[in-house]
Amino acid sequence: MRVPAGTSVASAVFAAGLTQFRTSVSGEPRAPLCGMGICFECRVTIDNQPHCRSCQIPVQPGMRISTT
Amino acid sequence: MTGTDVGILGAGPAGMAAAIRAHEAGARIIVMDDNPGAGGQIWRGGERTQTSSQARQWLRRFQGIEQFTLANCRVVSAEANPLKLLVETGAGAEEIVARSLILATGAREIFLPFPGWTLPGVMGVGGLQAMAKSGLPIEGKTIVVAGSGPLLLAVAAYLKGHGAEVKLIAEQAPRSALTRFGVKLLRTPGKLAQAASLQLSLLGIPYLQSCWIERAEGDGHLEAVVMRRDGKTWTVACDYAAVAYGLYPNAEMAALLGCRMSGAVVAVDELQRTSIENIYCAGECTGIGGVDLSIVEGEIAGYAATGNLHRARKLSGRRKRAQAFADALNTAFALRAELKQLPRADTFVCRCEDVTFARLQSVRSFRVAKLHTRCGMGPCQGRVCGPAADFLFGWRTESVRPPVFPARLGTLITKQSEEEEITASQ
Numbered sequence: 001m002r003v004p005a006g007t008s009v010a011s012a013v014f015a016a017g018l019t020q021f022r023t024s025v026s027g028e029p030r031a032p033l034c035g036m037g038i039c040f041e042c043r044v045t046i047d048n049q050p051h052c053r054s055c056q057i058p059v060q061p062g063m064r065i066s067t068t
Numbered sequence: 069m070t071g072t073d074v075g076i077l078g079a080g081p082a083g084m085a086a087a088i089r090a091h092e093a094g095a096r097i098i099v100m101d102d103n104p105g106a107g108g109q110i111w112r113g114g115e116r117t118q119t120s121s122q123a124r125q126w127l128r129r130f131q132g133i134e135q136f137t138l139a140n141c142r143v144v145s146a147e148a149n150p151l152k153l154l155v156e157t158g159a160g161a162e163e164i165v166a167r168s169l170i171l172a173t174g175a176r177e178i179f180l181p182f183p184g185w186t187l188p189g190v191m192g193v194g195g196l197q198a199m200a201k202s203g204l205p206i207e208g209k210t211i212v213v214a215g216s217g218p219l220l221l222a223v224a225a226y227l228k229g230h231g232a233e234v235k236l237i238a239e240q241a242p243r244s245a246l247t248r249f250g251v252k253l254l255r256t257p258g259k260l261a262q263a264a265s266l267q268l269s270l271l272g273i274p275y276l277q278s279c280w281i282e283r284a285e286g287d288g289h290l291e292a293v294v295m296r297r298d299g300k301t302w303t304v305a306c307d308y309a310a311v312a313y314g315l316y317p318n319a320e321m322a323a324l325l326g327c328r329m330s331g332a333v334v335a336v337d338e339l340q341r342t343s344i345e346n347i348y349c350a351g352e353c354t355g356i357g358g359v360d361l362s363i364v365e366g367e368i369a370g371y372a373a374t375g376n377l378h379r380a381r382k383l384s385g386r387r388k389r390a391q392a393f394a395d396a397l398n399t400a401f402a403l404r405a406e407l408k409q410l411p412r413a414d415t416f417v418c419r420c421e422d423v424t425f426a427r428l429q430s431v432r433s434f435r436v437a438k439l440h441t442r443c444g445m446g447p448c449q450g451r452v453c454g455p456a457a458d459f460l461f462g463w464r465t466e467s468v469r470p471p472v473f474p475a476r477l478g479t480l481i482t483k484q485s486e487e488e489e490i491t492a493s494q
Contacts, residue, residue: 006113007203015205019188019289026422029288031188033419033452035195035202036109037102038176040447040474041419051447051474055199056140058104
């Protein structure tokens with residue numbers, strides 16, 4: 001997908017129409033809460049690296065992002 | 069290992085002001101921030117996106133100074149004597165040794181648990197704005213803004229200005245407290261103009277006092293919120309809910325370094341000095357006070373850390389006026405006790421480890437909660453549930469241990485191997 005330069009990975013995931021970023025330890029769907037890097041609810045896998053805080057990372061061309 | 073005169077933690081208003089003043093004195097500085105750019109949370113998104121001339125001016129001055137800035141970095145550990153920081157960046161890990169350190173770590177939002185608050189689509193107030201500023205599409209989205217504080221109005225105006233349909237603003241404080249605060253505003257004309265212009269742009273959005281979200285509902289993601297006011301409840305359908313109950317200081321780094329605390333905030337003197345020599349603290353981590361107080365505290369710290377005590381002392385009048393405004397604000401938006409009744413037995417308080425309210429009710433302190441329930445032991449390390457537990461139970465996080473952010477093993481090994489080298493060479 002294409003997003004404007006400077007878009008965070010978290011905002012791109014929402015823009016793609018997804019609402020679940022990760023699954024909590026008891027199995028609940030979760031998505032960003034704080035939007036500023038402290039709550040860790042926005043964790044996704046970026047280019048095979050797990051647990052990336054998507055709200056703090058700007059999208060780069062060719063990034064592969066996977067939610068759970 | 070990199071050496072510097074002044075290490076500055078945080079590139080928000082306080083950190084930027086400190087950097088500018090320290091740089092004027094000819095000091096070598098390193099500014100570190102977790103975010104991709106300068107501006108902190110309030111001035112997120114860089115100079116071009118700011119509507120206030122104050123913001124544009126400070127961001128321009130900061131970008132104009134010759135300095136070394138580490139963006140997108142996390143300080144995972146720190147030691148006081150000598151001053152040493154372990155910093156994790158995208159590229160790897162680095163140790164920074166500084167003569168003095170200015171902590172300008174800001175604040176985070178207070179999230180209070182209520183049924184349904186873990187549903188995707190429920191975010192912070194500043195949180196939703198930060199997401200919108202970094203590209204979240206909000207045009208045409210229906211949004212309820214709730215919680216407490218002046219940020220609710222500013223964010224609602226921002227969202228509306230960017231095409232969102234803000235259904236209502238729910239402020240938990242009573243109208244009487246806000247009216248008293250409004251009277252105090254008359255003494256600070258700049259703020260009054262700001263408040264008035266906000267009110268104008270808010271035309272058309274109901275602003276309800278003594279009102280809050282009782283629960284959020286939805287199947288897999290947020291679909292509606294149930295509001296409560298004067299004993300009555302009603303449902304409002306929405307795409308997003310922006311909910312936060314004020315701000316809480318980010319004092320973890322100061323606590324880790326052993327700086328004396330005053331309640332939840334870092335204790336400082338009139339020159340922003342903490343209880344530890346050569347460590348200064350400025351901005352929201354010394355008490356929630358807003359952007360004007362943060363800037364003047366940052367300037368004082370920048371001057372003081374470079375020996376310009378005369379210039380630092382000359383700013384005390386400005387600091388005092390900003391502090392008076394902050395005190396009035398904090399009184400007006402004090403949180404009501406009814407909010408402690410919001411979580412149900414099965415409501416999660418700790419979202420990292422999914423610890424319910426009922427399980428926390430059975431223990432006596434945050435320490436016991438950590439040991440017995442894993443509350444506060446997940447990746448956020450109590451940054452979300454800590455302030456909630458403080459409000460709900462009166463618990464304080466008693467100790468902070470490194471790493472204060474989850475760190476890569478490689479980062480921690482960097483630190484250990486450097487220590488081993490030092491030991492071996494002694």
